[in-house]
Amino acid sequence: MASDALDNSVTLCRSCDLVIRKRALPTGVRALCPRCHTQLYDTPYCSINGMLALCITAIIFFFPANTYPVLELEFLGSMRTTTVLEGAIAVYQQGYWVVAIAVMTAAVIAPGILLVSILVQIVIIKYGLQHSFLRSVLKQALKLQGLLTQLTMLEIYVISFLVAAFNLADFATVSFGFGTFCFTMLFIMNLFLLREYDLEHMWSFLEQ
């Protein structure tokens, strides 16, 4: 265990092989090799407050993204709209219940739990690290994090409704509405949030 900690705190310069002791960096700062000035590493994570802002924004977009229509179709004068939930229900009613469960998990359930889980983690790190119960909640959330990240596949959903829109554009009028905007924003917020999220860094709060 002690040797692991030592290995993590030391890095090698890629150009001149100088051994450098890693230090925590302020946000937006990049570490350079003192001998040859090669870039070594960026801040591996944004501040907890930055992640909190991204997480809350994503949660705000989560609800309209799942309740407003993501795709509006006008075909022979009749207007059809569908939400993510209705899409999953329609697939289920056609007998493809495995697909329906996959859609619900990847586009609604997993992203929802993931966002709430990250929010809980951030709040505990900011305010509750001294309580042993909250520390164990944080520990469980961190253990679940990998699974939830793998199950969250918003990008597949974004691609699928773009493909549907291009395929249908020839014989129906396709329009994107408020729901599409919210879903896309949710996707982008999620992307940035997971880019900033660093599991090792989150674990390090428990070691203090």
Ligand SMILES: [Zn+2]
């Ligand atoms: Zn160097």
